[in-house]
Amino acid sequence: MSLVAVTRKEYLDSIRSYTLIGLVGLFVTFTVFLAGIQWIPNLPGVSVSGDTNTLALLNSMRQPSLYLVPLVGIMVGYKAIAGERSSGSIRLILGLPNTRGEIFFGKLLGQTAVVSTAILVGYGAAALVALISYDSFALVEFGLYTLLTLLYALACVSIALGFSASTRSRTRALAGAITVYSVILIFWDGITALLQTATVGYTVPAGEQPAWLSVVYGLNPSTAFANAARAVLPEYREITRFTYIETNIWVDWYGFIVLGLWIVIPIAIGYFCFSKSDIE
Template sequence: MSLIAVTRKEYLDSIRSYTLIGLIALFVVFTTFLAGIQWIPNMSGVSANGDVNTLAFLNSMRQPALYLVPLVGIMVGYKAIAGERSSGSIRLILGLPNTRREIFFGKLFGQTAVVSTAILIGYGAAALVALVTYDSFALIEFGLYTLLTLLYALACVSIAIGFSASTKSRARALAGAVAVYSVILIFWDVITALLQTAIIGYEVPVGEQPAWLAIFSSLNPSTAFAHTARAVLPEYREISQFPYIETNIWVDWYGFIVLALWIVIPVTIGYVCFSRADIE
């Protein structure tokens, strides 16, 4: 069994277990509903200056990207390896002519393909809504934002696979996945605000945020994803705002570096742990 075979098996297993169908339904319902709203947030009381249709569509896609993609990516990936180890089926897989490297990366690529398929179909359904109901449709911006979402999904799946490969307990992998999701979407901003209040004060004058605060805030993968969108799509700046990023030390293109680190580091740690683990 080769890397391609393991990847294919992961993908087909998701179809047989109706996981992929459920994810597709979830993304289609969520994205089409939000795309139909056509709402543009009013940032700090300043009216948006970009194309109304483009801004509305990007804002609609922002919600599933920031909240649904990490949830799906983490919940799908956490059990990929830990589930096999806890059930004992990992011994059967290792008994076939393949290596741990092929198993690890086959799981990673397979689960990423599952999440990516759900995203592409869900976003495609949202694009159809936009074509029918919007006055115009920003095809290029939509395509670029979809590619960035797939990159973000890879980062989320990588984090989950890293946890899954680092433990033989499915419960521990799930706990780690829940903790990561909570930190990414809830506690990171809270921690940033607490650090600011404790070290600097409750209010910091605009333009005087220390560099370390801007960097720490931007290391969040969801924030890094937003920065990549701001770097590639100027319109995205109209619907996104970062109160801590008021320093010249940070530019939006650094978001790609942060996302790359969230892919490479968990994958490296997970692979090293799995390659050295005693399979019982």
């Protein structure tokens, strides 16, 4: 076996267990439904340029995607290695000519491929609906947004796999991944808002946010994903305002750096723990 073989096995296992089929169905249903909802938020003083139909679709998909993609990534990735250790099948895999690195990164690539396939099929279905039914549709811009979503998915799978590789228990891996999901998507903004209220007040004029607080807001991977989209798609920037991080110290393309950190750090920690652990 090799890295390619482990990756292929992960992908084929997801097909045999109907995981991939279920995820594809979920994303197709989700995106096709949203393709029929065209809404541009009313932003006083902002004139929206670009293809309004495409912006409407991206706006409809933005918030649900921020929550659905991490949820899918975590549910797919948390059991990748911890599940093998709980069942004892990890000993069989290691008994084949595999290194731990091949197993770890094969799992990462395989699980990411599963989530990416679901996203690509789902977003492709939405694009098809848009091309057929919209008066105009910016396919290139939508394609760029889709690629950014794949990067966001990789970060989410990396977080889940990091927990999966750091423990031998599926329950602990799931608990850790759910905790991170909750902190990132439910509690992060609330905690940061409390810090803001305690340090500078409840309301802060745009552009006057302390630099350190803007950095805390920007380190959230979901915010980083939105910032990366704003950096690549100037029109998208017009419908997504982040007044709380609009300071001289923070620019949109930093979102790529933050997403990169959320990919590299969990992978590094997970691989280190897995490479040093005793397999019983």
